[in-house]
Amino acid sequence: MKRHLRLFLLYFAQYAKVRMAYKADFFIAVISSMTATVLGFGFVLVLFSKIPRLQDWSFYEVLFLYGFSLVPLGFFNVISWNLYEFGDVYIIQGRFDRILLRPVHTLFQILFEKFRLESLQEVLTGTVVIAVCVQRLRLAWHGADYLWFALMVACGAVIYVSVFLILTAVSFWFEDRVGIVPPVFNMLTFGRYPLTIYNVFIQFMLSWIIPFAFASFYPTTHFLRRESFESLFHLVPVVAASFFVLALIVWERGVRNYSSTGS
Amino acid sequence: MGAGTYPLQPRPSLVGTSLARVARVYAEFVRVGFVNTLAYRLRYYTGIVTYFIYVSVYYFIWKAIYADSASIQGFDFGQMLTYISVGWIIRSFYFNNIDQDIAYAVMEGKLAMDLIKPVNPQFMYIAQALGESLFRLGMLTVPTAVVLLLVYPIRKPASALHFTGFFASVLLSFFIVAAINFAVGTFAIRLQSILGLLRAKYFLLELFSGLLIPISFFPRIFVDIFAVLPFEYISYVPVLIYLGKLSGWGIARALTLQVFWILVLFALGDAMWRWSSRKITIQGG
Numbered sequence: 001m002k003r004h005l006r007l008f009l010l011y012f013a014q015y016a017k018v019r020m021a022y023k024a025d026f027f028i029a030v031i032s033s034m035t036a037t038v039l040g041f042g043f044v045l046v047l048f049s050k051i052p053r054l055q056d057w058s059f060y061e062v063l064f065l066y067g068f069s070l071v072p073l074g075f076f077n078v079i080s081w082n083l084y085e086f087g088d089v090y091i092i093q094g095r096f097d098r099i100l101l102r103p104v105h106t107l108f109q110i111l112f113e114k115f116r117l118e119s120l121q122e123v124l125t126g127t128v129v130i131a132v133c134v135q136r137l138r139l140a141w142h143g144a145d146y147l148w149f150a151l152m153v154a155c156g157a158v159i160y161v162s163v164f165l166i167l168t169a170v171s172f173w174f175e176d177r178v179g180i181v182p183p184v185f186n187m188l189t190f191g192r193y194p195l196t197i198y199n200v201f202i203q204f205m206l207s208w209i210i211p212f213a214f215a216s217f218y219p220t221t222h223f224l225r226r227e228s229f230e231s232l233f234h235l236v237p238v239v240a241a242s243f244f245v246l247a248l249i250v251w252e253r254g255v256r257n258y259s260s261t262g263s
Numbered sequence: 264m265g266a267g268t269y270p271l272q273p274r275p276s277l278v279g280t281s282l283a284r285v286a287r288v289y290a291e292f293v294r295v296g297f298v299n300t301l302a303y304r305l306r307y308y309t310g311i312v313t314y315f316i317y318v319s320v321y322y323f324i325w326k327a328i329y330a331d332s333a334s335i336q337g338f339d340f341g342q343m344l345t346y347i348s349v350g351w352i353i354r355s356f357y358f359n360n361i362d363q364d365i366a367y368a369v370m371e372g373k374l375a376m377d378l379i380k381p382v383n384p385q386f387m388y389i390a391q392a393l394g395e396s397l398f399r400l401g402m403l404t405v406p407t408a409v410v411l412l413l414v415y416p417i418r419k420p421a422s423a424l425h426f427t428g429f430f431a432s433v434l435l436s437f438f439i440v441a442a443i444n445f446a447v448g449t450f451a452i453r454l455q456s457i458l459g460l461l462r463a464k465y466f467l468l469e470l471f472s473g474l475l476i477p478i479s480f481f482p483r484i485f486v487d488i489f490a491v492l493p494f495e496y497i498s499y500v501p502v503l504i505y506l507g508k509l510s511g512w513g514i515a516r517a518l519t520l521q522v523f524w525i526l527v528l529f530a531l532g533d534a535m536w537r538w539s540s541r542k543i544t545i546q547g548g
Contacts, residue, residue: 025454032459039466043475047328050336050480055327118459177305183312189320197327202319 007104011112019117026117033118037125041066057194060133061224067129068223069192069216072156074122076164081114083164084181087171094260106255107248111161137224145223152222155240156215162243163210165251172254184210191216207232214239288382289390296394307402314351314407315414321347321475322415336479342506343477345418348411349502350474356404357437357497359392362464365448366457374452378540385532388448389441396437421507428514432501435521439497440468442528449532452539473499493524 019026044066048059057065082090090096090110099109134141141149167181191212195203206213214236221229322344329340338346365388368374377384411417420426447464451457469475471494478489478499489495500517503509509517 028454028457029459032463035463036459036466039463039470042466042470046470046476046480046482047324049482051328051332054324055330179306179309183309183316186313186316189316193320193324194327197323199323202323 004104004108007108008112012115015113015115016117029118030121034121034125037070037122041129055194055197058137060136062193064130064133064137064224065194065216065220066192067126067133068220069188070122070126071130072153072160072215073188074119074124074126075153075157076160077119077122078116079111080161080164081116082110083168086110086168087176091171091258092175096258097260100255100258107165107251134223139223139225148219148222152219152236155236156219158240158244159211159215162240162247163212165247166243169247169250169254172257188212211239211243289386292382292387292390293394293397296391297398298394299391300395300398304402307399307406310355310403311407311410314355314403315410318348318351318411318415336477337508338477341416341418344415345506346477346502348415348417349505350498352404352408352411353433353436353501354474354498355407356396356400357433357440359395359437359441359444361388361392361441361444362448362451362457362461364388364391365445366451366461369451383533384536385442385445385529388445389438392441392444393437418506420505421510425504425507425510425514428509428518429501429505431518432504432514432521435518435525436497436501438525439493439521439528442525442532443468443493446528446532446535449535449539453542468494468497471495472497473502493528496521496524 041063044059044062047054048062053059054062090099096106099106102109133139139145163184164181167184170176170180187206187210190198190202190206195206195213195217198206203213206217214232218229218232218236222233325340325343325347328335329343333339335343365374368377377387380387420429447457447461450460454460471489471492473495474497478486478495481489496517500509500521504514504517
């Protein structure tokens with residue numbers, strides 16, 4: 001554990017140095033990334049300039065949900081960079097050989113070899129938005145709320161990592177010529193609005209098949225003191241742990257199935 | 264890219280060259296763009312799913328909102344659903360990645376190839392993008408439209424005349440987006456990496472073009488500002504024509520302004536390319 005922590009810090013420091021080699025470039029990346037995130041709020045802001053509420057959700061409640069969806073996603077974006085090009089770079093070009101030669105878990109290397117540092121702004125932006133909403137909605141957070149918040153963010157990030165890890169692991173068996181990741185990635189948009197506006201089919205899918213609702217909606221209902229989803233809120237850590245275990249199993253099987261490019 | 268087949272000669276100015284020859288050259292780029300996209304045709308199946316997801320999210324949001332009121336800002340639910348759906352359907356045609364293509368050409372050092380071709384680089388990139396868009400029209404736009412029409416109660420165009428105007432307007436949207444993307448893409452030449460910048464531009468166009476929400480929903484000050492910018496001519500204006508919210512002279516005026524913006528943006532892109540290409544460093548070698 002201690003060795004892995006040290007390795008993580010070394011990986012992180014190493015990659016940060018690479019990015020800091022072009023300081024202006026990194027600065028522009030952070031600013032553009034932040035602009036993109038803020039523009040993402042545009043739809044909600046414009047919409048609520050003309051309507052009072054979305055179902056029984058007020059402006060600041062929807063804003064809270066949107067803000068909360070950004071925080072675990074931001075952490076996921078920081079470490080998910082390698083997952084996007086995994087099929088092309090590691091499997092087709094055979095770079096996974098190198099990963100297998102090192103005495104550290106394969107997943108550890110894949111996730112922590114590259115960091116999308118600028119995505120940390122999403123964590124920051126989301127947190128600021130949540131803080132504003134907490135104040136405007138007079139939610140009066142206690143110590144326990146902060147702990148739950150930290151736990152929920154961690155669980156949300158684990159859920160995102162698990163879902164996309166499973167999809168990434170598919171490339172151990174097939175060359176993904178269809179591109180199954182983008183549609184699933186776009187389904188994240190569903191998680192930014194109250195689950196109750198969708199039909200039963202989508203609600204079920206977002207809860208039990210691709211459990212994005214457990215990464216944003218169910219945690220949010222707890223913080224907004226909406227009691228009706230409390231039992232599902234308590235399931236969040238269970239869902240996160242289950243999907244993570246499932247992802248690990250699929251990944252391990254994939255690694256065993258890996259045969260190099262053979263050149 | 265098939266560019267080697269052209270004899271090298273001084274860059275032709277558009278004036279004084281046989282127009283047919285120029286058209287032939289750029290038609291070849293259109294063909295190349297079309298054929299290059301062929302390799303990724305499988306990706307379009309999931310593209311249809313992606314567009315379907317986008318429209319569905321907004322379908323449910325608006326459905327929840329219209330449960331309380333019959334009309335908002337002059338749109339009833341049927342019109343709003345049609346607005347959103349048609350907006351995404353035409354987006355699958357008019358969008359392109361010229362800015363990204365330039366960014367990758369810079370990163371991979373391929374930009375040198377663009378410079379030695381005896382053609383106008385802006386028109387070359389736009390011609391290729393047109394080829395891609397024509398390919399997408401068949402592989403993505405039409406299937407997406409069919410799927411959405413089957414699932415959601417989308418309205419028909421206001422009239423045959425409106426549909427004709429809409430069709431012309433969408434074609435012009437393509438050129439507006441292409442010219443904007445080319446101009447933004449030229450920044451890649453001076454900056455190390457512009458992929459983050461492109462992501463911001465992507466969200467900006469989504470919002471300011473009226474794709475996510477009609478421009479008339481914005482606060483007054485934004486509506487006034489957008490009126491003197493090209494963005495709302497990408498999505499908002501063509502869909503208004505489709506819905507019949509613009510008619511007669513309104514359509515003629517809208518199409519004229521689209522052409523005006525295309526010319527302005529072409530000139531801007533050309534100036535920016537000249538400015539940037541004075542500073543080109545080709546990576547690797």
